[in-house]
Amino acid sequence: MRRSAEGPEVKKRFGRNDRIFIAVFAAAAAMLLLSGRWRLAPGARVVVTIDGERYGEYSLDREQEIPIRIDGVTTNVLTIRDQTADMTWADCPDRLCVQQKAISGENETIVCLPNRVVVQVAGGKESGLDTIAK
Amino acid sequence: MRNKSVYKTAYLGVFLALALVFSYVESLIPFYFGVPGVKLGLTNIVVVLMLYCVGAKEAFVVSVVRIVLAGFLFGNLFSIIYSLAGGLLSFLAMTVLRRTEKFGVVPVSICGGVFHNIGQLALAALIVENYHIFYYMPVLLAAGIVTGFLIGIAAGECILRIGGRIK
Incomplete structure (x- = not known):
């Protein structure tokens, strides 16, 4: 039942994959946010x-x-x-x-x-x- | 001799209590971004910790029971339904990402935060039958990444420090 907490992915705080993952997500969110704001025309x-x-x-x-x-x-x-x-x-x-x-x-x-x-x-x-x- | 199932029941109870306390603390914090539904997601620390140290099945049970109980204690029927939509999708995403074994705690937590928001927004869109509220998606995605990142760091530290002692 028990899973080891000493897996290779836990020991290191930030692996290479993690950094790439975070960078991609952050970039995608930033792009979405910016594109959304630009389209905000005033309503009537x-x-x-x-x-x-x-x-x-x-x-x-x-x-x-x-x-x-x-x-x-x-x-x-x-x-x-x-x-x-x-x-x-x-x-x-x-x-x-x-x-x-x-x-x-x-x-x-x-x-x-x-x-x-x-x-x-x-x-x-x-x-x-x-x-x-x- | 130590009875294994009794031992496990006690542990799950402790985790559930901890998750409920986090829910309560969160209900006290006015954490507001101008968009409804953005929360820190403190309880996700418990879910991520359990996912890594105990098991997916146990994490799932605690997560669902926590949502229902917290809904009755600090929220209402609506908050239960929305939390469930977010919680289930978030749990699924985290479990899948964890299974790939390619990523660490922080990406798993970010995924949880993002999918929690996607789940809630999707259900909200269904209920009010207005798909324009996906307009808020970018804000909620960004919020999910930020909160998921913070929670992931906290959960990662917990796993590093106490993970080995949880049996």
Whole structure:
């Protein structure tokens, strides 16, 4: 049953394979991160879906508080301010969606898993070029 | 004479208790990156240690029981489901990588961290039926590498120091 802890791969802290492995993973993650950030064009509106079904669509230009109701009960409150959307209240126990920072870039999402609510930023009128020009 | 199965039961109990303590400690640390679901994964120290010093079967049992118990103690039903999705995939990835015997503790742990995040994100995408949340994949991958690296170093040191004494 017992496996020896004195295997050759344990004795040395970092073998050659380990260094290569870590370098490849780190490089891949860095590339993914950078490519993802570049594509972040500013969005114009947020789309709220519940359980995969469209609930509503709201412009990021209009500052407002949007209660999200499921079967008449308010489960989440979405606040739009300064062109960003932020989940400011939720009835779920962990409130991970409330902790999440406000979103404004296209395709950015806030997800409330217990209520299956997804808030996603969609379609900006501006192109990526304007982002750089700002 | 020493009864082997009693001895093993006691050892598994100790490991499970240790994993639960790690879960508790982790639930106290506000470790937050702006993306939900990023955690240090302290309990993975126990899983990696067991994978190397005790065996895959035992590590699996402790890992699953730990997730269910920690879910009841410090979380909720959702956290159990998500932890299981991440934990099982992570365990599978670590076991496979360990079996190749080509890599040390740190890559195995990194693999565990990365696949834990992949598992959770995949399940989240399935449940909310929105595949755009894979947008967070790069962040979660990077987080998995960083946390996996730290946990791997800690687990590696544990294995070097106490690994030989675990029977």
